[in-house]
Amino acid sequence: MNSSRARKKAVLANSATPDIDALDLAMGMKRENYDIFTDLAKNAKSPNAKAVFEKIANGESQDYELLEQTKLSIENFSIQSIWEEGGPIEG
Numbered sequence: 001m002n003s004s005r006a007r008k009k010a011v012l013a014n015s016a017t018p019d020i021d022a023l024d025l026a027m028g029m030k031r032e033n034y035d036i037f038t039d040l041a042k043n044a045k046s047p048n049a050k051a052v053f054e055k056i057a058n059g060e061s062q063d064y065e066l067l068e069q070t071k072l073s074i075e076n077f078s079i080q081s082i083w084e085e086g087g088p089i090e091g
Contacts, residue, residue, distance in 0.1 A: 023071040030064040
């Protein structure tokens with residue numbers, strides 16, 4: 001592999017790091033929010049309030065799962081498949 005191609009590969013490989021960091025941050029926030037709304041639901045006096053807090057907690061859980069799937073997709077992305085087709089960057 002020539003040095004230009006190696007540099008391009010390194011740049012693309014390292015470009016996912018900020019995305020992963022952002023996803024980790026968002027996942028942590030969703031986990032905290034889930035815990036907060038789960039606790040609020042447990043302590044709610046009103047059945048309506050409990051239902052609202054449980055619905056919000058469920059949404060936070062679904063958001064977390066989506067973020068987790070996105071993170072795994074980025075981490076498992078095979079840069080080799082790009083290079084097998086000639087690479088995304090020419091020149």
